[in-house]
Amino acid sequence: MTHSFECPECGNLRGLIGDCRQCASVSLPVPLSDTIVFNLKHDNPSAEVALDRLTNTLRRASEVGIKAMILIHGYGASGEGGRIKWAVHDALENNYFSDRVDEYHFGEQAAYGSDAYHSLLRRRPGLKVHLKHFKEGNAGMTVLILGSKPRIA
Numbered sequence: 671m672t673h674s675f676e677c678p679e680c681g682n683l684r685g686l687i688g689d690c691r692q693c694a695s696v697s698l699p700v701p702l703s704d705t706i707v708f709n710l711k712h713d714n715p716s717a718e719v720a721l722d723r724l725t726n727t728l729r730r731a732s733e734v735g736i737k738a739m740i741l742i743h744g745y746g747a748s749g750e751g752g753r754i755k756w757a758v759h760d761a762l763e764n765n766y767f768s769d770r771v772d773e774y775h776f777g778e779q780a781a782y783g784s785d786a787y788h789s790l791l792r793r794r795p796g797l798k799v800h801l802k803h804f805k806e807g808n809a810g811m812t813v814l815i816l817g818s819k820p821r822i823a
Contacts, residue, residue, distance in 0.1 A: 674686070674701065674706050674707075675699030675734070676699060676700045676702060677690040677697070677699060678695070679693050679695035680693040684699050686706065686730050686731065686734070687726065698733055698734050699734060701735060701736055704737040704794075704796055705740065706731060706740070707740045708724070708727055708742065710744075710754060711743055711754055717754050717757035721761060727739075728767055732770050738794045738796070738815055738816060739814040741813070742811050755809070759776065762812070770817055771814050773815035774815070775790060776812050777807060777810060777812055778809040780804050781807035782801070782806075787801060787804065790813055793815060801813075
């Protein structure tokens with residue numbers, strides 16, 4: 671995840687998770703956008719570790735008011751069979767994240783011009799800049815629409 675947040679103490683850019691590297695503040699960061707991109711497959715974690723990271727990131731994103739997340743989970747092109755993708759799909763379909771995720775759209779179902787694509791843009795117009803990756807339907811990404819109010823887990 672890029673530094674899409676600002677430290678409320680020192681004003682420097684920082685990540686969503688962890689302390690500010692500049693001033694060591696543990697205060698919640700201030701989002702610079704209502705949408706974030708989270709690369710769940712960064713450093714090739716196991717599916718279990720990836721789901722733990724997603725759980726923590728969803729919790730923190732909800733706490734700071736993020737409305738949408740573009741989740742990059744890959745689609746198994748490395749020959750690994752897409753274990754992270756299938757674990758994420760299974761968790762979403764079985765309501766594992768229902769306390770934080772109001773709606774989800776798998777990339778292969780949100781191709782440019784599709785009904786799902788237009789539904790996403792009506793709900794969150796700010797997604798347009800991110801949905802350019804979905805022109806052909808990107809099986810390695812999922813769009814999450816997060817709850818409108820932070821919820822206690």
